[in-house]
Amino acid sequence: xxEFLLDVKNVKTHFFTxxxxxxxxxxxxxKIKKGxxxxxxxxxxxxxxxxxxxxxxxxxxxxxTIEGAIKFKGEDLLQKTTEEMQTIRGNEISMIxxxxxxxxxxxxxxxxxxxxxxxxxxDMSREEAKNKAIEMLKIVGIPRxxxxxxDYPHQLSxxxxxxxxxxxxxxxxxxxxxxxxxxxxLDVTIQAQILQLMNELxxxxxxxxxxxxxxxxxxxxxxxxxxxxxCGKVVEDAPVEELFENPSHPYTKGLMKSIPSLDDDKRRxxxxxxMVPHPLRLPKGCYFEPRCPYAIEKCKTHxxxxxxxxxxxxxxxxxxxxxxx
Amino acid sequence: MLKYILRRLLQMIPVILIxxxxxxxxxxxxxxxxxxxxxxxNSKVNPEVKERIKAKLGLDKPIHIQYIMWLKRMLTGDxxxxxxxxxxxxxxxxxxxxxxxxxxxxxxILAFGIxxxxxxxxxxxxxxxxxxFWTVFSLIGISMPSFFFGLLLIFGFAVNLKIFPISGMxxxxxxxxxxxxALDVAKHMVLPTIVLTIGSLASLVRYVRNSMLEVIxxxxxxTARSKGLSEKVVIYRHAFRNALIPIVTLIxxxxxxxxxxxxxxxxxxxxxxxGRVLYHGVIMRDYNIVMTLNMFFAILMLMGNLLQDIxxxxxxxxxxxx
Numbered sequence: 001x002x003e004f005l006l007d008v009k010n011v012k013t014h015f016f017t018x019x020x021x022x023x024x025x026x027x028x029x030x031k032i033k034k035g036x037x038x039x040x041x042x043x044x045x046x047x048x049x050x051x052x053x054x055x056x057x058x059x060x061x062x063x064x065t066i067e068g069a070i071k072f073k074g075e076d077l078l079q080k081t082t083e084e085m086q087t088i089r090g091n092e093i094s095m096i097x098x099x100x101x102x103x104x105x106x107x108x109x110x111x112x113x114x115x116x117x118x119x120x121x122x123d124m125s126r127e128e129a130k131n132k133a134i135e136m137l138k139i140v141g142i143p144r145x146x147x148x149x150x151d152y153p154h155q156l157s158x159x160x161x162x163x164x165x166x167x168x169x170x171x172x173x174x175x176x177x178x179x180x181x182x183x184x185x186l187d188v189t190i191q192a193q194i195l196q197l198m199n200e201l202x203x204x205x206x207x208x209x210x211x212x213x214x215x216x217x218x219x220x221x222x223x224x225x226x227x228x229x230x231c232g233k234v235v236e237d238a239p240v241e242e243l244f245e246n247p248s249h250p251y252t253k254g255l256m257k258s259i260p261s262l263d264d265d266k267r268r269x270x271x272x273x274x275m276v277p278h279p280l281r282l283p284k285g286c287y288f289e290p291r292c293p294y295a296i297e298k299c300k301t302h303x304x305x306x307x308x309x310x311x312x313x314x315x316x317x318x319x320x321x322x323x324x325x
Numbered sequence: 326m327l328k329y330i331l332r333r334l335l336q337m338i339p340v341i342l343i344x345x346x347x348x349x350x351x352x353x354x355x356x357x358x359x360x361x362x363x364x365x366x367n368s369k370v371n372p373e374v375k376e377r378i379k380a381k382l383g384l385d386k387p388i389h390i391q392y393i394m395w396l397k398r399m400l401t402g403d404x405x406x407x408x409x410x411x412x413x414x415x416x417x418x419x420x421x422x423x424x425x426x427x428x429x430x431x432x433x434i435l436a437f438g439i440x441x442x443x444x445x446x447x448x449x450x451x452x453x454x455x456x457x458f459w460t461v462f463s464l465i466g467i468s469m470p471s472f473f474f475g476l477l478l479i480f481g482f483a484v485n486l487k488i489f490p491i492s493g494m495x496x497x498x499x500x501x502x503x504x505x506x507a508l509d510v511a512k513h514m515v516l517p518t519i520v521l522t523i524g525s526l527a528s529l530v531r532y533v534r535n536s537m538l539e540v541i542x543x544x545x546x547x548t549a550r551s552k553g554l555s556e557k558v559v560i561y562r563h564a565f566r567n568a569l570i571p572i573v574t575l576i577x578x579x580x581x582x583x584x585x586x587x588x589x590x591x592x593x594x595x596x597x598x599x600g601r602v603l604y605h606g607v608i609m610r611d612y613n614i615v616m617t618l619n620m621f622f623a624i625l626m627l628m629g630n631l632l633q634d635i636x637x638x639x640x641x642x643x644x645x646x647x
Contacts (some may be wrong), residue, residue, distance in 0.1 A: 086554070097547070103544045110561075
């Protein structure tokens with residue numbers, strides 16, 4: 001087994017729509033070590049969520065992962081049957097989502113929903129599963145867990161529901177937790193609590209986290225390593241300190257500038273000019289070229305490749321790589 | 326819960342009273358001469374006798390007195406006598422209503438028994454061949470008038486192929502008992518059952534399919550899949566439990582129709598059901614029959630509503646009956 005828990009190589013997930021092929025994920029590479037947190041950053045439509053769904057093998061029709069390899073503990077998930085994937089989902093890789101308000105089934109008690117994974121993957125009896133569910137609710141910091149276990153989702157607040165989701169996701173002690181914008185829908189104070197909880201649990205259980213977000217603040221707080229995605233491709237890949245100290249791709253720089261800062265007394269935040277290109281009308285050269293303030297002639301016609309510019313820091317930009325050389 | 330049901334039942338009393346008044350006025354306002362109907366359309370009787378009969382039936386009094394008299398009788402369980410059948414209304418109704426119920430309960434079981442699984446399959450395999458078949462089927466089912474479809478079936482299966490009887494509920498002149506009787510009735514039931522079932526299937530399948538489609542795209546279904554649950558558990562446990570909520574409404578609406586009958590289909594197949602009795606009652610100005618049946622249907626409707634609300638509370642934990 002390699003030192004990496006998850007090794008994603010050149011994964012392409014395309015959606016075959018009536019109007020054409022949408023290349024939502026188009027040749028993405030990244031690796032996650034055991035117990036490490038990888039942040040995946042990008043705007044809406046950059047392919048972050050589709051990447052996570054590809055790992056789970058839950059991409060919905062008409063989408064399909066057509067190329068690449070997703071090695072989890074040395075085995076390629078793309079080669080697994082549906083049944084084999086079902087023993088991995090919720091057990092070894094689990095997931096939490098953006099919308100805690102709608103991610104829990106409204107007609108089942110929250111305890112029931114946690115127990116379901118335990119009885120499925122760990123062969124627990126109902127009673128054992130219920131005890132474990134209560135224990136998990138306590139671990140995620142839910143007060144009066146013995147009572148909450150018999151509550152329905154609508155009786156809980158958004159923050160509490162996200163805690164329940166985390167309890168459910170971690171019930172079988174998975175080695176990888178995929179968190180797709182886990183705090184986006186929550187209040188700022190609750191957001192901080194949930195992030196802190198995830199960090200604590202990561203240390204306690206040794207779970208690796210694949211954290212998808214558009215919020216660089218969250219990345220700074222959580223991630224060890226970051227990839228930045230744009231239009232289905234990785235444009236920058238670096239350890240978190242390196243990325244914040246030395247952002248190299250113009251897109252990453254743009255994202256950094258749009259973070260509000262306390263030191264500045266500017267009245268308006270910087271934003272990246274222009275719009276994400278339509279997925280069916282992507283530019284011929286670099287996808288970021290139309291919005292890029294540094295673009296040169298070559299960017300219009302050629303596609304840049306990811307190149308290492310410092311140890312562990314890769315970027316796909318002609319300007320950035322030439323600057324270094 | 327018990328308190329809630331009791332309160333709802335009490336609330337029904339004024340509603341029923343208002344309905345009864347409106348009905349009474351409407352039925353009285355119907356054109357036509359009940360006395361003439363009572364005596365037979367062609368009989369010639371001198372006006373004096375007519376007046377006597379009118380007085381005997383209480384039809385000579387002012388309308389509010391008639392209403393109070395009628396209400397008093399209703400409350401004591403005396404529904405009066407049918408002008409047409411010359412028998413107590415309660416006897417007439419109990420003679421025919423079970424025929425209607427028999428036909429409708431079979432249709433009810435078939436319609437829901439088929440449309441729920443079919444609707445689910447159509448939703449899960451949206452735009453597949455199965456789904457497209459049922460879409461076309463629904464369109465035909467909804468557009469085809471039941472009397473036309475009924476006649477078509479009679480022509481094909483009864484007249485030409487002679488597999489099923491043309492009409493009625495039992496073979497005329499037969500004296501079957503026990504199992505043979507049941508079989509005879511079953512044979513007569515086949516064609517009307519097909520007509521009614523197909524008519525209901527059409528819309529029910531669409532309804533189940535749409536409510537299932539609505540649920541399948543919800544976030545919690547994605548959660549269920551990410552937990553490693555098999556597709557079967559995801560669909561039949563997580564999705565269906567939620568799709569059931571709107572279906573409960575439908576069952577609530579259906580319960581009264583188990584007794585109200587299908588007037589047109591009953592006429593086409595000469596099924597001795599309550600729909601036909603009501604139809605004749607209206608034609609013959611049989612006030613007691615029309616009033617009693619309409620009141621009965623109104624009460625059934627209200628009960629169906631109550632059952633529907635209770636059903637909601639049972640399947641959806643977010644709904645509380647208070």
